[in-house]
Amino acid sequence: LDLNFRKDSKDLPNPPMSALATARVIANLNDVEYPEGIKSPKVELNANAPAGKFRYDRDFLLQFMKVCTEKPEHLPPLEVLGLEPADQQFHTMSRGGSGRGSRHGSGAL
Amino acid sequence: QEIDMQAQADEIRTVFSDPTNFNVKHPLYSPWTLWFDSPATKGRNLPQTPISSFPQTPLPQTPGNVAALGWMEDIKRVITFDSVEEFWGLYNHIVAPSHLPQKANYYLFKEGIIPAWEDDANKNGGKWSIQLPKDKNRSNIDKMWLFTMLAAIGETFDPYLTSGEATEPHPQSLVTGVIVSTRPQFYRLSIWTRLAPTGQGDEDDKLRERIEAMGRNFKTSVLGYSESQKLQGPLATEVEFLSHKDSEKKGKAAKKIVI
Numbered sequence: 001l002d003l004n005f006r007k008d009s010k011d012l013p014n015p016p017m018s019a020l021a022t023a024r025v026i027a028n029l030n031d032v033e034y035p036e037g038i039k040s041p042k043v044e045l046n047a048n049a050p051a052g053k054f055r056y057d058r059d060f061l062l063q064f065m066k067v068c069t070e071k072p073e074h075l076p077p078l079e080v081l082g083l084e085p086a087d088q089q090f091h092t093m094s095r096g097g098s099g100r101g102s103r104h105g106s107g108a109l
Numbered sequence: 110q111e112i113d114m115q116a117q118a119d120e121i122r123t124v125f126s127d128p129t130n131f132n133v134k135h136p137l138y139s140p141w142t143l144w145f146d147s148p149a150t151k152g153r154n155l156p157q158t159p160i161s162s163f164p165q166t167p168l169p170q171t172p173g174n175v176a177a178l179g180w181m182e183d184i185k186r187v188i189t190f191d192s193v194e195e196f197w198g199l200y201n202h203i204v205a206p207s208h209l210p211q212k213a214n215y216y217l218f219k220e221g222i223i224p225a226w227e228d229d230a231n232k233n234g235g236k237w238s239i240q241l242p243k244d245k246n247r248s249n250i251d252k253m254w255l256f257t258m259l260a261a262i263g264e265t266f267d268p269y270l271t272s273g274e275a276t277e278p279h280p281q282s283l284v285t286g287v288i289v290s291t292r293p294q295f296y297r298l299s300i301w302t303r304l305a306p307t308g309q310g311d312e313d314d315k316l317r318e319r320i321e322a323m324g325r326n327f328k329t330s331v332l333g334y335s336e337s338q339k340l341q342g343p344l345a346t347e348v349e350f351l352s353h354k355d356s357e358k359k360g361k362a363a364k365k366i367v368i
Contacts, residue, residue: 019124019127019129019130019131019132020134020192020194020195020198022132023131023132023133023134023194024132024133024134025133025134025136025192026121026133026134026135026136031121032121032123032133033121034123034125035125035126038125044271045263045265045271047271047273048270048271048273048275048278048279048280049138049279050279052136053136053138054135054136054137054138055138055263055264055265055270055271056135056193056262056263056264056265057263057265058256058259058260058263058265060263061193061259061262061263062259063125064124064193064194064196064197065197065200065201067124067125067128067197068124068128068193068194068195068196068197068198068201069128069197069198069201070198071198071201071202072188072190072195072198072199072202074188075187075188075199075202075203076187076188078203078204081145081150081185081187082145082146082147082149082150082151082185083145083147083150083185083187083203083204083209
C-alpha cells in the first residue's frame, strides 16, 4: 500500500538521505549538550524510566517547533487523506456538505 | 589529526546546533500513530485504516462489531513516528484543528492501539474529556490540542509516573491516546485511559486517585484553567471522566467523575 504514497517522489532527482532518516537515537540524555539558550529536558521526569526511554516536559519540546521544519518522508499527500482545511469563506455561507467548493493547496500551518 | 577526525565523527549534533545535518534525534517513550477521519474520508480506499493495518484481530460478526468495523474503515492512518523531531516535522505540515472541516477527528494513539473501545488496551478504560463551544474557542483550540499532544508524547499526562509514588520499577502509563473532534457547534478534547475505576476491588481507590490526578493535570497544566474554575455552560462541559462501559449505557447509569 505504501507504494502509492511515493508517487510524488519520482519527480525528485534522488534526494539525499535526510538527517531525520540517518540520525541515530540518543541513548543517554546526559551525553547531549544543548547550545546556549536551549533548555535541557527535566531530568526528574526520567528518574524511573527504563534505559533509552525518555519523558519530556512541554517547555523542552516546544523549542523544536521552529527548527524541525522538514516534511516527514512518509507523510501521504493530505488530499489523499481527505485532510484539506475547511474553506473559511464557504463555511460561513452555509453551503452545507463538506465545503469542497474551493480548495486551498495542502494547508500547511 | 586522526584523533580529531574521530572526535568529529563522534560529535553529537542535535537539530538545534545543525538543523539540516544533525546526527542524533530524541526518541519518544513510545511510538505514536496519528489517525484522521472526516466526512471526506468515507469510502476512500487509501491509505491504511485500522482494519487494514491490524488484520490479525478479526472480531466476531455481531451487529455492534460490524458497525464498529464499518466506522473504522473510514479512519485513515496518517503516519507513525517515534522521535521528537519527527513529531514536529509532522506538526508543521498538517492542518490545525481550527482549520479542519466539521465532523472531523484526529486520533493520536500509541502504536498498535486502534482508536476504538474494542481494542484490548481500551476496553477496560475510559476517557477524560472536555467540550468547548466553537465560537469562543477557535483561537484556543490549536494550542490546547498541541499541549494535549505534547503531554501525551512527552508521557507527562499521568503524574503517578513521575511523582515518585510508583513502587514498581517501570510503571506503565494509563494513557492510550488523545483525540480532538470538530463538530458544527463545539470542539471536544479527550484523553483515553487503559483502566477506569469500577467502584470495586482493593486497588480501585488508588486507581481513582490516579485517574483524578490525570484529570487535574489536564485541566490546569495542559488546558490552562485554574483547578476550581467552572467551565460548564451552553455547549460547554466540565473536564469529565467516563468509563467506556458507562458511555455505552448512555442514560442515568453513567457515573461521571468531574474535576
